[in-house]
Amino acid sequence: MVNIFEQGLERNSANFTPITPLLFLERSAEIYPNRLAVIHGNLRQTWGQTYARCRRLASALSQHGIGIGDTVAVMLPNTPPMVEAHFGIPMVGAVLNALNTRLDPQSIAFMLNHGEAKVVIVDPEFSGTMKEALAIAKKESGRDFLVIDVEENEFDVSGVKLGSLTYEQLLAQGDPQYLWQVPTDEWQAICLNYTSGTTGNPKGVVYHHRGAAINAVSNILDWDINKHPVYLWTLPMFHCNGWCFPWTVAARAGINVCLRRVDAQHIFAAIKEYKVTHYCAAPIVHNLLVNAPEEMKLGVPTGVKGLIAGAAPPASIIEGMEKLGFDLTHVYGLTEVYGPAAVCVKQDEWDDLDIGERARLNARQGVRYHMQQAITVLNPETMQPVPADGETMGEIMFKGNIAMKGYLKNEKATKEAFEGGWFHSGDLAVMSPDGYVKIKDRSKDIIISGGENISSIEVEDVLFRHPAVIAAAVVAMPDPKWGETPCAFLEIKPDAQVTIQEIIAHCKRHLAGFKVPRAVVFGELPKTSTGKIQKFELRKKAGSASAIDV
Structure with a gap:
């Protein structure tokens, strides 16, 4: 039939x-050319100026032979060149590879070669690391790189010169009226991001123009962002391209408040000085804010909107931020789904609940983003949905436009990630009766004790509620009777004092007996370059931890 x-x-x-x-x-440049787009120290840059600079960047890169499918790596903090990189590089058809500024030279060298970067733009703060990384990369591949040195005129940052051109010299070569072209295919790659793997080489996650735009719009819809937000860059732009917020802020003609240093003092000061309306951050940053000295919090306006994601946030953080007057929304995702692809949508009836119950509900991973087709919890063996009973565990899976193209040069891993027509997250979760997803653990972090599954996240959440605890991680430790039992590693607040017995007593009040940690270790927790706790290191230590009778 026709x-x-x-x-x-x-x-x-x-x-x-x-x-x-x-x-x-x-x-935004056409409609709001004179509206402020960027704040960085004393620098003030409009949307018209930003657009012209991005076009200059694209034009100059084109003159240096950069085009469709070429990789441009950047080693930049949250500064104006990083904002411009998210537009100027893809304007010429190239792919932006925002490098993690916390990584070691060997890891960076791997990424430069694996992603086949042709141009590398470097902030002076990281020139030492990059000098070593570039030397390693050239030794291993024999390739040369066009290195561009960024100047920092607003803050006292020193570094060594690595290239023959500065960033401003490069832009001076470009045309502010450069006639860039919309990609002929929205499936065309726009960014390359590397996962923060704990073992082996990281995987290169490839984003496309369609997904980047769609997730940027989803950010607007799921956060109800009005025109002209004042957005504080507490989240690194190298992390999932700042959860697509460089493009979100541009869509709303907002202000990018740049931030070289992420600490409680600078965050609170920026919020007060620039009247910040929105920011995003991992739980570790929110923990800094909750536990900051009271004098820092004086004068902070109420109603500032924050997004929290990363590890499942403990209820204590959500509760603490609410007490500060911040409006916190929990989102969930992974590098492979452009950052956030699910949101814990707040229901009106939750307002009548006590703060503890609200925090519990808001700590869930939630429901699909506006422009994502689906998030669900499936049995990974049968690929069938688990019962929505809040008890039966399965794996969180995504489907839709907010999913990566795949892993660069890794067809096997790509095929496995998309097996059965869903993206497999590796996170174990339950489906609540109301349709909200709740993470229980990473598949590798579940503790099986005497045949019973123990969620390390559930135990960590209880530990975070203790007023002396600033960070917590729970891993499995060998047990001759039960096979495995929970071992808790805790960072304690500097001015706090607490004993192991007090921690155990606290856990007993909130957990079933078999879930109570059988060992408690105090000390600083090892973390990855993105602030995630390195549980694989803790598992090594757990083997020698002393079990106690609980």
Whole structure:
């Protein structure tokens, strides 16, 4: 049967344009050319100026032979060149590889070679690390890189010169009226991000223009962002491209408040000085804010909106931020789904609940983002949905436009990640009766004690509620009787005093007996370059921990 709606009705340049977040910048520059776009120290830059600089960057890169499918790596903090990189690099068809500024030279060298970077843009703060990384990369691959040195004029940052051009010299070569083109295919790669693996080489996650734009718009819809937000860059832009917020802020013609240093003092000061309306951060940053000295919090306005994601946030953080007057929303995702792809949507009836119950509900991973097709919990062996009983565990899986193209040069891992037509997250969770997803653990972090599954996250959440605890991690330790039992590693607040017995007593009040840690170890927790606790290191220590009778 002939479909009459396909006869003579074809795509053409008048009725179809590939989706790209680059158009967000173009629109804001056209409509709001004189509105403030960037704050960095004493620097103030409008949307019109930002657009011109991005076009200069694209034009200059093109003159140096950079085009579609070429990789441009950047080693930058949350500064104006990093904002500009998210537009100027893909304007010429190239792929932005934002490097993790906390990594070691060997890891960076691997990424430069694996991603086949041709240009590397470097902030002076990281020039020492990059000098070593570039030397390793060249030794291993024999390739040369065009290195661009960024100047920092607003803050006292020293570094060594690595390249023959500075960033401003590069931009001076470019045309502010450069006629960039929308990609012919929205599936075209826009960014390359590397996962923060704890063992082996990280995997290169490839984003496309469509996904970047769609997640940027989802951020607006799921956070109810009005025009002209004042967005504070507490979240590194190298992390899932700042959860796509460089493009989100451009779409709303907001202000990017740059931040070289992420600590409680600078965050609170920026919020007060610039009247910040929105920010994103991992639980570790929110923990800093909750536990900051009271004098830092004086004068902080109420109603500042924050997104929290990363590890499942303990209820104590959500409760603590609410007491500060912040409006906190919990989102969930992974590098492979452009950062957040699920949100814990708040229901009106939750307002009537006590703060502890609200915190418990808000700590869930929630429901799908506006423009993501689905999030669900499936049995990974049968690929069937688990019962929505809040008890039966399965694996969180995603489907839709907010999913990566795949892993660069790794067809096997890509095929495994998308097996059965879903993206496999590796996170174990339950489906609540109300349709909200709740993480119980990473598949590798579940503790099986005497045949019973113990969620390390559940135990950690209880430990975080103790007023002396600033950070907690629970891993399995060998047990001759039960096979495995929980071992708790705790960081204690500097001014606090607590005993192991007090911690155990606290856990007994809130947990079933078999879930109570059989060992408690005090000390600083090892963390990855992105602030995640390195549980694989703790598992090594757990083997020699002293069990106690509980």
